[in-house]
Amino acid sequence: MMLGIIVFFLLASLLFYVIFGGADFGAGILELIARKKDSARTQELTYRALGPVWEANHMWLILAVVILFVGFPQAYAILSTHLHIPLMIMLLGIVLRGTMFIFRHYDAVKDGSQIWYARLFAWSSFLTPLFLGMILGGTILGQIDLEANSFFEAYLAPWLNGFSIWLGLFFCLVSAFLASIFLTIESRQESEKHQLSRKAFQINVLMFGMGGIGLVGAGFFDTNINLAAGVLHHYWEGYQGWLVMGVGSLLWGATQYCLFTNKYSIARILGVGEVSVVLLGWIWLQHPAMIIFKDGTNLSLTQAAAPDATLMSLGWALIIGSVLIFPALFYLFKVFKQ
Amino acid sequence: MTDLLAARMQMAVSLGFHIVFACIGMVMPFLMAAAHWRYLKTGREIYKQLSLSWAKGVAIFFATGAVSGTVLSFELGTLWPEFMKHAGPIFGMPFSLEGTAFFIEAIALGIFLYGWGKINRWVHFGSGIVVGISGVLSGILVVAANGWMNSPTGFEGDLLSGNVYNIDPIAAMFNAAWFSQALHMTLAAFVATGFAVAGVHAFQLLKHPNSEFHRIAMTIAMIFGSVAALLQPISGDISAKDVANRQPAKLAAMEAHFETEKGADLLIGGIPYEEEGVVRYGIHIPNALSFLAFGDFDAEVVGLNDIPKEEHPPVAVTHFAFQIMVGAGSLLMLLAVIFLWWRWRRKDIAWPGWFLKVLAAATPLGFIAVEAGWTVTEVGRQPWIIYGVMKTSEALTPMPGLVWSFGITTTVYVLLSLMVIWLMRRQIRVVNQSFEPANPKS
Ligand code: HDD
Numbered sequence: 001m002m003l004g005i006i007v008f009f010l011l012a013s014l015l016f017y018v019i020f021g022g023a024d025f026g027a028g029i030l031e032l033i034a035r036k037k038d039s040a041r042t043q044e045l046t047y048r049a050l051g052p053v054w055e056a057n058h059m060w061l062i063l064a065v066v067i068l069f070v071g072f073p074q075a076y077a078i079l080s081t082h083l084h085i086p087l088m089i090m091l092l093g094i095v096l097r098g099t100m101f102i103f104r105h106y107d108a109v110k111d112g113s114q115i116w117y118a119r120l121f122a123w124s125s126f127l128t129p130l131f132l133g134m135i136l137g138g139t140i141l142g143q144i145d146l147e148a149n150s151f152f153e154a155y156l157a158p159w160l161n162g163f164s165i166w167l168g169l170f171f172c173l174v175s176a177f178l179a180s181i182f183l184t185i186e187s188r189q190e191s192e193k194h195q196l197s198r199k200a201f202q203i204n205v206l207m208f209g210m211g212g213i214g215l216v217g218a219g220f221f222d223t224n225i226n227l228a229a230g231v232l233h234h235y236w237e238g239y240q241g242w243l244v245m246g247v248g249s250l251l252w253g254a255t256q257y258c259l260f261t262n263k264y265s266i267a268r269i270l271g272v273g274e275v276s277v278v279l280l281g282w283i284w285l286q287h288p289a290m291i292i293f294k295d296g297t298n299l300s301l302t303q304a305a306a307p308d309a310t311l312m313s314l315g316w317a318l319i320i321g322s323v324l325i326f327p328a329l330f331y332l333f334k335v336f337k338q
Numbered sequence: 339m340t341d342l343l344a345a346r347m348q349m350a351v352s353l354g355f356h357i358v359f360a361c362i363g364m365v366m367p368f369l370m371a372a373a374h375w376r377y378l379k380t381g382r383e384i385y386k387q388l389s390l391s392w393a394k395g396v397a398i399f400f401a402t403g404a405v406s407g408t409v410l411s412f413e414l415g416t417l418w419p420e421f422m423k424h425a426g427p428i429f430g431m432p433f434s435l436e437g438t439a440f441f442i443e444a445i446a447l448g449i450f451l452y453g454w455g456k457i458n459r460w461v462h463f464g465s466g467i468v469v470g471i472s473g474v475l476s477g478i479l480v481v482a483a484n485g486w487m488n489s490p491t492g493f494e495g496d497l498l499s500g501n502v503y504n505i506d507p508i509a510a511m512f513n514a515a516w517f518s519q520a521l522h523m524t525l526a527a528f529v530a531t532g533f534a535v536a537g538v539h540a541f542q543l544l545k546h547p548n549s550e551f552h553r554i555a556m557t558i559a560m561i562f563g564s565v566a567a568l569l570q571p572i573s574g575d576i577s578a579k580d581v582a583n584r585q586p587a588k589l590a591a592m593e594a595h596f597e598t599e600k601g602a603d604l605l606i607g608g609i610p611y612e613e614e615g616v617v618r619y620g621i622h623i624p625n626a627l628s629f630l631a632f633g634d635f636d637a638e639v640v641g642l643n644d645i646p647k648e649e650h651p652p653v654a655v656t657h658f659a660f661q662i663m664v665g666a667g668s669l670l671m672l673l674a675v676i677f678l679w680w681r682w683r684r685k686d687i688a689w690p691g692w693f694l695k696v697l698a699a700a701t702p703l704g705f706i707a708v709e710a711g712w713t714v715t716e717v718g719r720q721p722w723i724i725y726g727v728m729k730t731s732e733a734l735t736p737m738p739g740l741v742w743s744f745g746i747t748t749t750v751y752v753l754l755s756l757m758v759i760w761l762m763r764r765q766i767r768v769v770n771q772s773f774e775p776a777n778p779k780s
């Protein structure tokens with residue numbers, strides 16, 4: 001029972017981090033790909049949209065990590081050992097983009113250093129989700145080998161592979177997509193809204209293409225040719241996989257339609273739905289496995305769970321916390337995001 | 339450099355960096371609230387300007403504090419996975435509560451920094467207070483977790499083999515060390531931030547003697563810093579008595595106390611020679627250590643000779659760090675007394691230049707004491723990561739090449755520190771320009 005509640009909070013914080021943190025990264029990626037003459041305007045918009053909420057958006061990551069190390073210590077220990085290197089790189093990205101975002105805005109003197117803040121912010125906004133995606137990839141790909149005896153096998157192979165990079169890039173696209181559908185609504189100029197929604201449309205097409213390549217690749221090749229087949233085959237087995245793909249595609253189509261017809265608020269809801277289905281659907285397909293190992297075995301949340309007394313106190317802490325957090329969060333968004 | 343050393347250094351650098359921003363994050367909201375309160379009461383613009391200028395600086399510190407805290411919550415795993423695997427479920431309670439405190443803090447901060455003119459002024463004022471309270475709460479919680487590493491409780495069985503039962507996360511949180519450490523740390527944050535802010539404004543007062551802005555700012559910061567600085571030695575004494583009971587090896591290292599004896603002397607200064615087990619050039623105060631540690635001039639104080647050699651903490655580092663903390667604490671207390679006395683006796687006379695100079699020179703002193711104090715606590719606990727239960731070497735990640743991650747972490751943090759200092763100087767320059775337009779120097 002308590003385990004269920006804790007898993008619920010873990011999934012919720014993961015989902016919220018992907019959505020809100022992702023939109024946050026995406027804003028930086030959009031700056032990266034914006035044309036020079038638009039970039040000042042994009043920056044202005046990013047700041048207005050993110051300023052008040054960026055710190056809260058990143059709390060979801062902290063929450064997920066805390067739940068992991070208190071409630072599922074074994075999983076935390078394995079991941080942080082074998083994914084040490086990508087975690088460090090991701091942290092570097094988090095440090096750089098958080099500080100550069102704030103420095104850029106709060107530097108009392110606006111001079112040439114602005115260019116550097118902006119550059120570092122934009123590049124680290126790309127680096128962070130790339131490696132976050134690679135870390136997720138490493139978790140599920142099945143290349144973590146607890147018995148490995150070479151440095152490469154133990155600390156590089158799990159995440160330095162085609163599948164993880166694919167997932168990392170996919171997550172960058174997801175981030176940029178979320179940012180553009182959110183910013184479409186924040187923007188106060190018709191022309192800019194139009195431009196952003198077109199961008200969202202294009203990125204969504206790319207996402208579909210990239211997801212499709214992965215799934216088809218997994219469907220046609222076996223694990224000898226394509227490591228990812230070991231993970232993605234779930235999609236081609238049983239009705240569940242078809243259900244996830246079906247609902248995802250439907251939402252995708254509906255999002256595109258709304259973007260095309262300028263129904264921005266509905267597009268935002270559908271787009272978030274689309275991303276949630278991709279993430280939650282996948283977790284549903286591979287559950288109960290969480291970390292997949294090279295020898296084919298896996299670690300499930302139940303196996304990794306801490307003793308009952310810990311789960312009880314963690315669960316209550318989360319319940320009580322959410323009673324305090326959600327109204328406050330609601331108020332924050334209400335004040336700044338009418 | 340061995341992997342173990344690299345990991346320990348990386349942990350020390352990351353924590354030493356974070357703690358500065360954490361202290362500022364805990365205390366600045368109260369300073370801003372004080373200025374804000376004066377503004378709401380008197381309606382004088384200068385108070386609002388002060389609160390706003392501080393808020394600009396604070397946004398920079400908060401962002402840096404938040405990201406360096408995020409780094410820490412991963413580093414506990416990337417560097418010490420064995421520790422986290424076994425200890426996480428036991429000492430995790432404060433961290434899970436802390437998550438809430440952080441969240442509330444981040445939300446309230448967003449409202450506070452961006453809410454000027456957007457929401458009711460009292461709600462806005464309240465949001466600043468909430469930032470401060472949740473900051474202090476998260477500080478207390480995380481220190482309670484650290485307290486558990488010094489005095490592990492709340493479980494039975496053998497932690498190392500994973501064969502533990504009767505886990506009680508609440509008892510682990512309220513371990514024997516939590517109170518003395520949390521009290522001492524909270525006061526330390528007020529001392530360090532109060533004196534640092536006062537020092538910066540004192541320095542500006544020397545350059546712009548007529549600036550009302552800097553005078554008000556310095557006074558508010560000094561009031562907070564001074565009150566805390568007067569209480570700090572009392573709380574330090576509670577801490578010392580606690581350590582004496584719970585971690586005799588740490589006390590022995592702090593005092594470079596090599597031989598067990600009754601009626602032990604308090605040592606001030608001196609250079610410990612660990613190999614020979616002697617201290618040279620120190621000042622001895624007869625029987626004072628026994629009294630300070632146990633409240634009895636003739637109490638027996640365990641020396642390092644009664645502790646197995648492989649369980650000795652590094653004596654010299656611990657001893658020097660302790661001397662630095664107490665030295666800094668005594669100086670700051672003296673400054674606090676002078677300040678409070680002066681304010682009480684001669685309210686409206688301008689501050690003498692020498693006092694401003696001393697305050698300006700003391701800007702970093704509180705933070706030096708904080709770093710030194712943590713060095714005492716952490717190095718004095720060695721070789722244990724969980725006192726008496728798990729050795730630091732047993733907790734280390736198997737990944738080799740940690741010197742790289744230590745090097746990168748250190749480089750990033752050094753650069754960030756330099757940038758923050760540079761940004762603050764630019765901040766102050768702009769403030770001066772907008773407040774002393776007539777002053778040719780600014
Ligand atoms: C402004 C900072 C500051 C000042 C002025 C002092 N301290 Fe301190 N001290 C700290 C900041 C600090 C700290 C950084 O906050 C520590 C580290 C761990 C802790 O709980 O507080 C600490 C630890 C610490 C410990 C070890 C606690 C433990 O390991 O559990 C002792 C025995 C003292 N202090 C004693 C003193 C005494 C007798 C002081 C007399 C003036 C003093 N401190 C001033």
Ligand code: HEM
Nearest residue numbers: 346349350353354357480481484709712716717722723730
């Ligand atoms: C309250 C939260 C803290 C926790 C949970 C914590 C935890 C740890 C851990 C796990 C280590 C590595 C293992 C070890 O060396 O024992 C460590 C080492 C260290 N920490 Fe802390 N620490 C905390 C606060 C701090 C702070 C604020 C400082 C500030 C300077 C600090 C300074 C150090 C130092 C200097 C070391 C290296 C000690 C050595 O290896 O000789 N710690 N800490």
Ligand code: HEM
Nearest residue numbers: 062359360363364400403404407408410411440473477480
């Ligand atoms: C004695 C040691 C510590 C104290 C007093 C302390 C206190 C604080 C405070 C007051 C804040 C909020 C202020 C700010 O954002 O600038 C903060 C932020 C944070 N700390 Fe620490 N901390 C300590 C050590 C640690 C350790 C060991 C960890 C990791 C496990 C940690 C994790 C975090 C995180 C994740 C944040 C970001 C929260 C936010 O964005 O508001 N801290 N810390």
